[in-house]
Amino acid sequence: MVTYAKDEMVGITELGKSLGSYLDKVTSDMFSKIAIIRRNKPEAVIIPIEEYELLQSAYDRLEQKEIETLLANMSEDDKQVSITKTLSIDI
Numbered sequence: 001m002v003t004y005a006k007d008e009m010v011g012i013t014e015l016g017k018s019l020g021s022y023l024d025k026v027t028s029d030m031f032s033k034i035a036i037i038r039r040n041k042p043e044a045v046i047i048p049i050e051e052y053e054l055l056q057s058a059y060d061r062l063e064q065k066e067i068e069t070l071l072a073n074m075s076e077d078d079k080q081v082s083i084t085k086t087l088s089i090d091i
Contacts, residue, residue, distance in 0.1 A: 002033075004033070004035045004042065007031070008031050008032075008033060008034055008035055009034070009035045009037050009042070010022060010034055010035070010036060010037065011036075011037050011038070012036055012037065012038045012043075015036055022034050022046065023046070026046050026047065026048055027048055029048075032047070032048075032051075033045050033046065033047050034046040
């Protein structure tokens with residue numbers, strides 16, 4: 001579980017009033033993240049775009065690796081079915 005320092009948390013109402021200053025804090029590296037609190041619990045996190053892009057790239061690579069592992073572990077019969085079966089969807 002991720003922990004947040006007190007100054008890394010902001011209520012949704014306060015965020016609405018001061019969004020620009022919170023974005024400045026994150027983009028200037030004053031804070032690595034800002035947790036948005038609603039009903040006394042974290043609901044979302046603001047992070048710099050570069051951090052988000054790194055996380056998304058890592059997630060995409062992990063997902064690709066999982067797919068490759070699944071394909072490598074398929075039986076020959078399953079591989080043959082996956083090659084010959086097609087699905088048509090009329091939209």
